[in-house]
Amino acid sequence: MFALIDCNNFYASCERNFDPKLVGKPIVVLSNNDGCVIARSEEAKQLGIQMGAPAFQCQEQFDKHGVEIFSANFTLYGDMSRRVMSILSKYSPVQEIYSIDECFLDLNGIDEDLSQYGLKMKKQVDLFTGLPISVGIAPTKTLAKAANRIAKKFPKQTRGVHVIDTDELRLKALKWLDIGDVWGIGRRSAAKLHKNGVYKAIDFIKLPESWVLKNMTIVGLNLQKELKGLPVIEMEREEKHKSISTTRTFETDYHSFDQLKERIVTFTTLCADKLRRQNSLCKRMSLFIKTNIHKETRTQYSKSIDIKLPFPTSSTLELIEFAVEGLTSIFKENLHYKRAGVTLSDFVDADQHQLSLFFNSNPKHEKLMQAVDEINQKYHKNLIRVATTDTQTFKMKQARLSPCYTTNIDDVIKVKIG
DNA sequence: TCTGGGGTCCTAGGACCC
DNA sequence: TCTGGGGTCCTAGGACCC
Numbered sequence: 323m324f325a326l327i328d329c330n331n332f333y334a335s336c337e338r339n340f341d342p343k344l345v346g347k348p349i350v351v352l353s354n355n356d357g358c359v360i361a362r363s364e365e366a367k368q369l370g371i372q373m374g375a376p377a378f379q380c381q382e383q384f385d386k387h388g389v390e391i392f393s394a395n396f397t398l399y400g401d402m403s404r405r406v407m408s409i410l411s412k413y414s415p416v417q418e419i420y421s422i423d424e425c426f427l428d429l430n431g432i433d434e435d436l437s438q439y440g441l442k443m444k445k446q447v448d449l450f451t452g453l454p455i456s457v458g459i460a461p462t463k464t465l466a467k468a469a470n471r472i473a474k475k476f477p478k479q480t481r482g483v484h485v486i487d488t489d490e491l492r493l494k495a496l497k498w499l500d501i502g503d504v505w506g507i508g509r510r511s512a513a514k515l516h517k518n519g520v521y522k523a524i525d526f527i528k529l530p531e532s533w534v535l536k537n538m539t540i541v542g543l544n545l546q547k548e549l550k551g552l553p554v555i556e557m558e559r560e561e562k563h564k565s566i567s568t569t570r571t572f573e574t575d576y577h578s579f580d581q582l583k584e585r586i587v588t589f590t591t592l593c594a595d596k597l598r599r600q601n602s603l604c605k606r607m608s609l610f611i612k613t614n615i616h617k618e619t620r621t622q623y624s625k626s627i628d629i630k631l632p633f634p635t636s637s638t639l640e641l642i643e644f645a646v647e648g649l650t651s652i653f654k655e656n657l658h659y660k661r662a663g664v665t666l667s668d669f670v671d672a673d674q675h676q677l678s679l680f681f682n683s684n685p686k687h688e689k690l691m692q693a694v695d696e697i698n699q700k701y702h703k704n705l706i707r708v709a710t711t712d713t714q715t716f717k718m719k720q721a722r723l724s725p726c727y728t729t730n731i732d733d734v735i736k737v738k739i740g
Numbered sequence: 741t742c743t744g745g746g747g748t749c750c751t752a753g754g755a756c757c758c
Numbered sequence: 759t760c761t762g763g764g765g766t767c768c769t770a771g772g773a774c775c776c
Contacts, residue, residue, distance in 0.1 A: 356742085358744055378742040541749075541774085570745080571743080668741080741763085746776090747774100748769105752771095755766100758763105
C-alpha cells in the first residue's frame with residue numbers, strides 16, 4: 323500500500339499559521355512580481371478566485387471581499403515543508419518527496435490499521451507545525467492520489483484520511499472521479515477522452531489496452547493499469563535532481579546586452595550553488611531569452627541555446643564563461659526582453675566522474691568554490707560573489723512579503739506582537 | 741500599467757554507426 | 759534497371775505535474 327500525503331492549501335496555510343488574525347479570512351498568495359494567483363485558502367476558493375488568474379484582473383474582487391494578499395515567500399514555505407516532510411518520514415522507511423507540499427510513503431509492512439495510522443500522521447503534523455494535511459492510502463500511487471482527493475473533498479466523513487483497500491471501494495472511487503482529475507491526465511488527454519465518451523475514471527479502465535497505447539502512449543497504459551489496482555509506478559528513491567533551473571520574468575523590460583548578461587550570470591550562479599549542494603557536476607547547460615508575449619504589437623523574439631560542455635563542472639566561474647558565450651550568440655539588439663532563464667542538466671556525481679583526455683575543469687576551482695560556499699553559508703548569502711552579478715539577486719515586485727518567521731532572526735524580531 | 745517558476749517523462753525524426 | 763537493415767544517440771517539442 324502507498325500513502326499520498328499533502329498539505330491543504332499549503333502556501334495560504336503557511337501564511338495563516340503565523341498570524342491568527344487570518345483565521346476564517348480569504349487569503350491568496352501571488353507569484354513572483356506579484357503577477358498571478360498561485361495559492362488560495364478555502365475561503366478564497368469559495369469566492370471563485372481562479373488558480374493562475376492575473377492579480378490585476380482580480381483586484382476588484384480582492385477589495386470587495388477584503389482578501390488578504392501575500393507575495394510568495396518561498397523561504398518560509400521551504401522551511402515549513404522540511405519540517406512536515408521530516409515528521410512524515412518517521413512513518414515509513416521509504417519516503418518520496420514529490421513536491422514542496424506532497425510526499426508518498428511506502429506502507430508495506432505496516433501492521434496497524436491504516437486508517438488509524440493516517441489519522442496519527444495528521445494529528446502529529448498538526449501538533450508540531452499547525453498545518454492541515456490530507457492522507458490518501460491505496461494499492462497504487464495513482465489510486466492513493468485519488469483517495470487523497472476524496473479525503474479532501476469530504477473532510478467531515480473521512481476526517482481527512484481515506485483508504486481504498488477493497489475492490490468495492492476502488493470502483494466506487496473511480497465512478498466518482500472525473501477523468502480530468504486523474505493524476506497524469508491533463509487538458510489535452512481529457513479532451514481526447516471526452517470525445518470518446520470517457521467522462522469518469524471508471525469509463526477509462528474499460529477502454530481496450532490497444533486503444534490506450536495507440537492514443538496515449540505507454541504513459542496512458544501505465545495509468546490504466548494503476549487505476550485497475552496493478553502497481554506500475556514505483557517509489558522514486560533518488561533524491562538528486564536531474565535538472566536545475568533558474569528563470570525569471572523581469573519587472574521591467576530590458577534592452578541592453580549588459581542588463582541581460584547580469585541576469586544570466588546571476589541565474590547561472592544560483593543554479594551552480596544548487597548543483598554543488600547536491601554534489602553533482604553538469605555536462606550540459608541551456609539558456610533562453612524572450613520578449614513579452616503579452617505585448618503582441620511589438621516584435622516577438624524567443625531563442626534558446628543548448629551548450630554541451632567540454633567537461634563536467636560545477637564551477638560558477640566556468641559555467642558563467644559558457645553562459646556569456648551562449649548569450650552572445652543568441653542576443654539581438656533593439657528588443658524589449660521580459661524573461662530569461664538558465665538550466666543545468668546531464669549530471670554526474672562529483673566524486674566519481676570520468677576525466678576527459680584533453681579538457682577538464684580547472685582543478686583549482688573545486689577548492690575555491692568550496693571556500694566561497696563555506697564563507698557565504700557562515701556569514702551572508704552573497705558576501706563573496708562574481709562582480710558581474712547584482713547584489714539584488716531577485717529584481718522583483720514583492721509588495722506584500724511576509725516575514726521569514728522560521729529562518730530569519732531579524733525578521734522575527736521585527737514582527738509586532740499583538 | 742499589471743500575466744510565475746521548477747520539474748519529469750515520452751516520442752519522432754535526424755544523424756550517425758557498422 | 760536493380761542501392762539494406764539494424765542499431766544508438768541526440769534533440770526539439772509536447773504533455774503533464776505541483
